[in-house]
Amino acid sequence: MNFVAGQFPLWALWSGNALALGLLALAATRVRWRALEARAVNAWLGACVVLLGFWLGRAGLEPGLSFHLLGATVFTLLMGPWLALLALAAVLLGLAAGGQLEWPALGLNYGLSLLPGVALTALLLRLAQRYFAANVFVYVFVNAFLAGAAGMLLAALCGLAALALAGAYPLAYLLENALPYYVLLAWSEAFTSGLVLAILIVYRPHWVATFDDARYLDQQ
Template identity: 35%
Template sequence: MNLVAESLGFATLVGGWLVLLFALGLAMKSAPWHKVRNDRPAQNVWLGMTLIVFLVWQFSAQIAEGISFHFLLMTMMTLMFGWQFALFGAWLALIGLAFYLPTGWEAIGINALFMALLPIFVTEVFVKISERYLEQNFFVYVFFNGFLAAGVASVLALTTGGLLMWVNDVYSLAVLKQVFFPFIPLMAIPEGFVNGMLMAALIVLKPNWISSFHDRTHISGK
């Protein structure tokens, strides 16, 4: 879903931009630039995935005015490129959306907060948990880091979006309970399935595109 600036309060819009700028600053400082600086194929893959995210975020299923659903794909972006480049891609996608959708430039920050930053954070947490407590193999990677992480991220992101609409008086809590919150689990399952299946396909076809997957760790000797 994409929140529209006109329906949001000043504090929400400013707060979203402050969080986004802080996160972008951290990402710029910590991103492994040496891995992509002279790697044109890697740059093209990242740009291609960013374009796909932009296109996916344009098309959504609308169930009421101002309430719509679409895939996030942030778990896949995070697993492929790391949280920094996933955030850069989401930021560019949101800038592009500001040209094509009536969300407004002011809403880029708050949309990035729950559509990108929250799913990226959830995915990073799942990856750390799997590395520390679970056996490293193909199935754990796909089902835990891909399917489950994406599903949980979708639930938290959409719930946050719903709460933001409530806090900003876009819709009352009673209306959201009727036309928004019940659909969140129905989106979480396909979100997890799509991310998990795409990661499985990439592991088979293009494992070199996935920065967080390593044959020696997840496949060799398993």
């Protein structure tokens, strides 16, 4: 979703921006900067450019209701949740600089569109590592495919709820006209996330920060 600032009260915009800045500051302190591998960082920067293109190719239904891939699951698995939060924020800043997003609404776009996917993907990864066998299929299907779909749906529900509470659109309209599109888009997010991670762990596993050869391959 690409929220429009005029759809929300001023206090919501300021609160969203403040919370986003606080989260980014926390993320910056949690990343182990000296441990980052140069080749992986270059690949992650390329991922930001690709995601920027996906967001530019969005389709829209009404102001504030747009449909595009989020990339939150892929970024979280590639970089880890903390660095993913920073990278996704950089993508949003690039879109705002290009006039594709409104600056006052950046915090809400970040907190309602991207944060849910990152948080859910990180949670599912922890649960899978704790309760499931260390299996490549589990990593791709659960942590990439299913997490991608669930992250998209969660972000959609958060965004639609925010629009309804702000009075931008009636809840019935959002559920009837917007939610079905996000359900369909969730499958695209799931397929893309699963395919990208499956290819990367085969050909470039060192780019995937959350994939450990010793855990997932040596035990097969």
